[in-house]
Amino acid sequence: MKADINHTFEAIYESESDAIFRFCLVRVSNHEQALDITQETFLRLWQSMLQNKEIINNKAFLFTVARRLVIDWYRKKKSFSLDSMMKGGEEDMYDPSDEMTKTKLELAAEGRYLVDKINELTDSNRNPVYLRYVEDLSPVEIGKILGISTNAASVRINRGLEELKKKAGYNDDK
Amino acid sequence: MENKKLQNGIEDIKKIRMTLDEKKRIFDNIIGNSLPVKKPVYSPWMTYSFIAILNKRSLVYFVILPLILILTGGGVVFASEDSLPDSILYPIKVNVVEPIKGALTFLPEAKAEYESSLATKRLVEAETLANQGKLDISKEKKIANLLEKHTVALNKALSLTKETKASAQVDEIVTDFQAGMNAHARVLDIVVAREDKSNNQNNNNTISNVARVSAQNIRTTLNNNDSLNKDNNQFDKYSSRKNSIQSLLNNTTIDLKNIHKNNSPLKEKIINDTNITIDQAKNYLNEVDMNEKEGNVKDAYSSLLNSESSIKEANILLKTGIQINNTYNDERRETHNKR
Numbered sequence: 001m002k003a004d005i006n007h008t009f010e011a012i013y014e015s016e017s018d019a020i021f022r023f024c025l026v027r028v029s030n031h032e033q034a035l036d037i038t039q040e041t042f043l044r045l046w047q048s049m050l051q052n053k054e055i056i057n058n059k060a061f062l063f064t065v066a067r068r069l070v071i072d073w074y075r076k077k078k079s080f081s082l083d084s085m086m087k088g089g090e091e092d093m094y095d096p097s098d099e100m101t102k103t104k105l106e107l108a109a110e111g112r113y114l115v116d117k118i119n120e121l122t123d124s125n126r127n128p129v130y131l132r133y134v135e136d137l138s139p140v141e142i143g144k145i146l147g148i149s150t151n152a153a154s155v156r157i158n159r160g161l162e163e164l165k166k167k168a169g170y171n172d173d174k
Numbered sequence: 175m176e177n178k179k180l181q182n183g184i185e186d187i188k189k190i191r192m193t194l195d196e197k198k199r200i201f202d203n204i205i206g207n208s209l210p211v212k213k214p215v216y217s218p219w220m221t222y223s224f225i226a227i228l229n230k231r232s233l234v235y236f237v238i239l240p241l242i243l244i245l246t247g248g249g250v251v252f253a254s255e256d257s258l259p260d261s262i263l264y265p266i267k268v269n270v271v272e273p274i275k276g277a278l279t280f281l282p283e284a285k286a287e288y289e290s291s292l293a294t295k296r297l298v299e300a301e302t303l304a305n306q307g308k309l310d311i312s313k314e315k316k317i318a319n320l321l322e323k324h325t326v327a328l329n330k331a332l333s334l335t336k337e338t339k340a341s342a343q344v345d346e347i348v349t350d351f352q353a354g355m356n357a358h359a360r361v362l363d364i365v366v367a368r369e370d371k372s373n374n375q376n377n378n379n380t381i382s383n384v385a386r387v388s389a390q391n392i393r394t395t396l397n398n399n400d401s402l403n404k405d406n407n408q409f410d411k412y413s414s415r416k417n418s419i420q421s422l423l424n425n426t427t428i429d430l431k432n433i434h435k436n437n438s439p440l441k442e443k444i445i446n447d448t449n450i451t452i453d454q455a456k457n458y459l460n461e462v463d464m465n466e467k468e469g470n471v472k473d474a475y476s477s478l479l480n481s482e483s484s485i486k487e488a489n490i491l492l493k494t495g496i497q498i499n500n501t502y503n504d505e506r507r508e509t510h511n512k513r
Contacts, residue, residue, distance in 0.1 A: 111186020
């Protein structure tokens, strides 16, 4: 029984781990942090499988967990930063430029630019655009991951794309 | 999406991957079960939490919840027992509790007794409301309708008693009903007249009228049933019945003499009406003696029932009237003291 679960998990891990890591890295812009969140995401999947919980769509499950862990990470980071400021220890203070360093090294110029612009998108449009065009997920899957209807997901994808083009200065004729 | 720069950017992002070492490390961490399965942290108050107990033990659903339902239902039933038509529990009493009790009474005699007691109860409720000055037209109509309903049910139950041949008991039920209806109707009229400040002489209200008509109808039904012809044992009980009527008459007369008279007009009216009813009972007893002498047994028995009904009426009238008068005086005294 456990051997079957092992096999299934391994197959899912092989096919989805890079996508989850990529999603986390783009969102948190910190390599080690992205690895931690990826591990935690797959650990949750592993535990659910061991407890024989029914998972209808593995991909949607993983992206949903990853998205929530990223949100948790942002919350923790915010409180940590405020605590540090209260204590007045400048050396401990959060510095976004340090976190970007590693990511910038991993990406080419156009990719890095696009990540910056995706992160500048409004909260509601950011994930739909990323999941549709980078991870090639369907509006149905995106809707499930974000907890919205398929129609709402489609609308956000289109609006997000327009917003991205505007922010990045991309025009269809160029 | 034909934008080339966008396509290139996306292709760049898609190249982001974990290294083989990172991938293997994470996989080993997970599969190696180095991290224990996280269990939810239970609150220390879970032991005392009712909802937690419900979540933990499904058996509780079959024990605690029915128990709560029974206790709550029992509480409502108990609370509705003494409710009046102005209470929110009253519809539960008259539409749920009483019909269920009636449905669980199977013998026709018992059913007849039960309906008779309900009819008397309605009149007592009307008296209580009238005594408190709360008896308005809508409540009058409501009680009158219920009274009619109980009379119909009583009539139906009495018609079923033909088969059981317990005619002595039927006669007892009918005389009790007749006496109760007439006595309470009189008390109600007296109380309503006291509350009515318009000095309207015709104070008979809907409820007392319905009560009198019901009493008459039930008595007529008894006569039509002609139970006398069907039950020969009734003659055996004739003399004992007559003795008990005589004894009740004596007791009521003594009770009447022992009542302390004061200037209360309500008390005076009750004493007068009781005296009149006792006289009626005595007259009926005289009729009994006359019919006996003439050998007219059927008429003698009918007069005996009338006499029984009248003396019972006098007894109820005296007790209820005095009680209502005392309650009224107590309430007035309390209100006066508060001021």
